[in-house]
Amino acid sequence: MSNEKKVPVAEEDVYSTEGRWPVFIKLMAVTGVAAALGELVGTVKFPVGPGNVILLPMIFAMIFAVLVTPDALGSKIKALKEICGEKEVKLSESMLTLVLIILGIKLGMSAGPNIEKVLAAGPALILQELGNLGTMVIGLPIAMLLGMRREAVGSTLSICREPTLGLIGEIYGIDSPEGLGVMGTYMVGNLFGTIFFGLLGSFGLLTGIHPYALGMACGMGSGSMMTAASQALAASVTVSPVWANLVTADEVLAFAATSNICTNVDGLYMEFLIALPVANFLYKKLSPVFFKDKA
Amino acid sequence: MTLSKTLNELKALVLCGAVILFAQWVNTIRGGTTMEFLTAVVGMFIIILISMLSLKIKQLLPWKIPAFAWASILGLLVTTPWCPFQQVVLDFTNAVTTGAVSSVILAVAGVSIGTKLSDIKRLSWRMIIVAIFVFCGTFFGSALIAQLILSVQGII
Numbered sequence: 001m002s003n004e005k006k007v008p009v010a011e012e013d014v015y016s017t018e019g020r021w022p023v024f025i026k027l028m029a030v031t032g033v034a035a036a037l038g039e040l041v042g043t044v045k046f047p048v049g050p051g052n053v054i055l056l057p058m059i060f061a062m063i064f065a066v067l068v069t070p071d072a073l074g075s076k077i078k079a080l081k082e083i084c085g086e087k088e089v090k091l092s093e094s095m096l097t098l099v100l101i102i103l104g105i106k107l108g109m110s111a112g113p114n115i116e117k118v119l120a121a122g123p124a125l126i127l128q129e130l131g132n133l134g135t136m137v138i139g140l141p142i143a144m145l146l147g148m149r150r151e152a153v154g155s156t157l158s159i160c161r162e163p164t165l166g167l168i169g170e171i172y173g174i175d176s177p178e179g180l181g182v183m184g185t186y187m188v189g190n191l192f193g194t195i196f197f198g199l200l201g202s203f204g205l206l207t208g209i210h211p212y213a214l215g216m217a218c219g220m221g222s223g224s225m226m227t228a229a230s231q232a233l234a235a236s237v238t239v240s241p242v243w244a245n246l247v248t249a250d251e252v253l254a255f256a257a258t259s260n261i262c263t264n265v266d267g268l269y270m271e272f273l274i275a276l277p278v279a280n281f282l283y284k285k286l287s288p289v290f291f292k293d294k295a
Numbered sequence: 296m297t298l299s300k301t302l303n304e305l306k307a308l309v310l311c312g313a314v315i316l317f318a319q320w321v322n323t324i325r326g327g328t329t330m331e332f333l334t335a336v337v338g339m340f341i342i343i344l345i346s347m348l349s350l351k352i353k354q355l356l357p358w359k360i361p362a363f364a365w366a367s368i369l370g371l372l373v374t375t376p377w378c379p380f381q382q383v384v385l386d387f388t389n390a391v392t393t394g395a396v397s398s399v400i401l402a403v404a405g406v407s408i409g410t411k412l413s414d415i416k417r418l419s420w421r422m423i424i425v426a427i428f429v430f431c432g433t434f435f436g437s438a439l440i441a442q443l444i445l446s447v448q449g450i451i
Contacts, residue, residue, distance in 0.1 A: 015303040027406065028310050034402040035318035039395070042325055057322070057394065062401035069409025084406065092406040098304075099311050099403055101346045101366040103396045108370025109388055115375045124444035134436020139429040146421045155425050159433055163359075187414045188426035194404060196427070200434055210451040213441035217434045223363050224404045229434070231397045253393065257367050259437070264364035 014094040020087075027088040027095065034065035043235065051242075054202045054235045058228065059195060100223040107230070107257035114254040121212065121255065128216045129262050129270065135159060136279045143181075144283075144290045153279045154181025159189060161222045163268050171276075189222070197225040201232030211237045215252040219260030221267045230256035301347070308346050311399070312339040319395035331390050338387035345369050 017024060038061025045052045067073050069089060074080040111118055118125070139156030148155070154172070158164050160182045165174065172178040197218075204214045211233065218230040233256070234249035316335055323330045349369055353362035373384050445451045 013300045013303055015300070015307040017303055017306055024307070024310060028314050031399060031402040031406060032314040032317050034405060035314065035395070035398040036321040038398045038402065039318055039322040040325060056397070058397040058401040061318075061398040062405035065402040065405025066408060066412070069406055069412070071409055071412035074409070084409065086410060089406055089409040092403050092409070095307060095311065096400070096403045096407055097362065098308055098346065099315075099396065099400045100363050101349055102308075102311060102315065102342055103393070103400055104349070104363045104366030105342050105345050105370035106388070106391065106393045106396055108367035108372075109374045109385065110393070111367070112371045112374025112378070112381070113376065113385070115371070121445060121448070121450055123448065124441045124450070127444050128437040128441035131435075131437030131440040132433045134432035134434075135429040136432070137436065138432035139425055142428045143421075143425045146424065148421065148425070152425075155422065156429050156432075159429060184418065184422035185426045185429055187411070187418055188423055189430075190408050190411050191415060191418075192423075192426075193430065194401060196430055197434070200430070204434065204438065207435075209435075209438050209442050210445065212451055213438045213445055216441040217436075217438035220433045220437070224400055227397050227400050231394065257371070261364050261367050261371075264361050264367075268359055 014091075015098075020091075023087045023091055026083050027091050030068055030084050030088065031065060031092070031095075034068070035061045037061065037064045045239065048203075049206055051206045051240055052202070052236060053199065054232055054239070056198065056231055056235055058231060059198050062194060096224070100227075103223070103227055104257075107253055107260070110250045111254035111257045114251055117251065118254055118258050121216075124213070125216060125255070125258055125262060128213075128259065129266055131217065132158060132220060132263065132267075132270070133275055133278060136275065136282060140279060140282050141286060141290075144286055148181070149291075150177035150283070151181035151184070153276075153283050154178035154183075155185045157182065157275050157279055158267075158271050159193070159220055159222060159225070160185035161189065162186075163221075164271060167268065167271060167276075189225070193222065193225045194228045198228035198232045201229035202236045204229075204233060205236045205240060205243070211243050211247045211252050212255055215255035216259040218256040219258070219263050221260070221263040226256060226260050301351075304350055305343070305347060308343045312343055315339070315391065315395050315399050318398050319392055322392075322395060328392075334387055335390035338389070338391045341384060341387055342391065345373070 038057040041060040044055040068080055068084050135158055136156040143152035168179055168182045214233055218226050234252045237243045237247050238249050322328055349362045349366040352365045374381050
């Protein structure tokens with residue numbers, strides 16, 4: 001371990017406990033109580049068509065947590081702001097990284113014992129990465145149909161998490177139409193992404209697509225969204241009359257974990273080298289179709 | 296990469312671990328699940344140890360690969376049948392449930408959007424519709440390709 005290499009920007013110690021113990025304790029108390037309440041509500045399942053849609057404790061935990069934040073009940077009840085204020089929210093963003101790492105390890109541990117199955121499915125795992133381009137194949141025409149111009153390219157480039165914000169910010173500037181598009185999908189993802197993928201993971205099974213393939217689809221580059229999707233899918237598989245005896249929850253998680261590793265490794269490069277050129281190409285080809293009267 | 300920074304990361308991870316074990320314990324109150332508390336505590340310490348390793352790998356390597364990915368890779372490596380201590384690791388870490396970890400993640404994620412709720416007023420309905428198609432696009436895009444290749448391979 002050498003300290004000779006100078007880090008270009010002195011990174012701030014986001015986990016510094018100096019003078020911040022109360023913030024740590026309050027945040028962990030709030031999340032602990034929210035998670036506990038979620039666990040107490042338990043798993044709710046309701047039948048839809050041939051299967052079940054499952055709401056896991058985590059979804060309720062999230063809702064309870066959102067409720068106590070400064071923007072929600074905190075704006076009405078002053079005492080709540082004392083417990084969960086701006087400082088706690090700020091710290092929660094850093095703590096999220098850590099809890100996600102813990103989950104990453106647990107998911108890796110469901111893949112390890114299944115490594116032979118995962119390796120056998122290698123070609124599918126690698127090629128399904130191209131499926132992430134589905135965001136624009138489906139999204140771009142819809143966005144243009146709704147009257148969006150260059151915003152459409154940004155908003156449908158990917159699921160638009162922080163790395164995409166950085167990429168588009170660098171190329172077009174975050175105030176450009178493309179940047180505004182990315183911000184839009186980013187914000188929708190923040191607010192509804194996790195809950196939406198929590199439902200999609202469960203609904204996905206009703207399409208008849210094999211749980212292995214759906215598992216791979218869960219790794220899409222966002223930690224909390226992939227958590228929601230893969231857990232909901234795994235739980236749905238175990239209660240599904242069709243799949244319960246054929247597929248285990250651990251196998252589903254194994255494919256989700258390895259697919260997510262792939263997306264984490266190739267994600268940004270693929271966005272820059274493939275997704276952006278394809279989006280610009282599609283935009284150019286589709287413009288005359290959608291905007292012929294105004295061109 | 297100073298010692299105090301490493302120590303702070305460790306403290307924060309221990310806090311996270313404690314909250315996760317608490318959530319898992321609450322789940323046992325509802326009945327239906329049991330929890331071997333001591334085994335789970337040891338399992339959590341193993342997980343925290345690997346977490347620290349992931350953070351350090353991420354900080355030491357120049358590649359833009361998140362610590363989350365390193366964590367999955369390490370977790371995978373130590374539990375493959377080729378790893379000499381696979382069984383020991385699994386015996387302890389299996390006592391920590393993924394479900395409890397997920398509940399805590401989403402609780403923290405819930406708090407983290409706490410100051411962003413007002414964004415909702417800035418969002419147009421167009422954005423919401425487009426985002427829904429974007430989310431479905433990546434999910435079903437990947438699922439369909441995987442389905443195709445897996446059936447060509449004869450795996451499913």
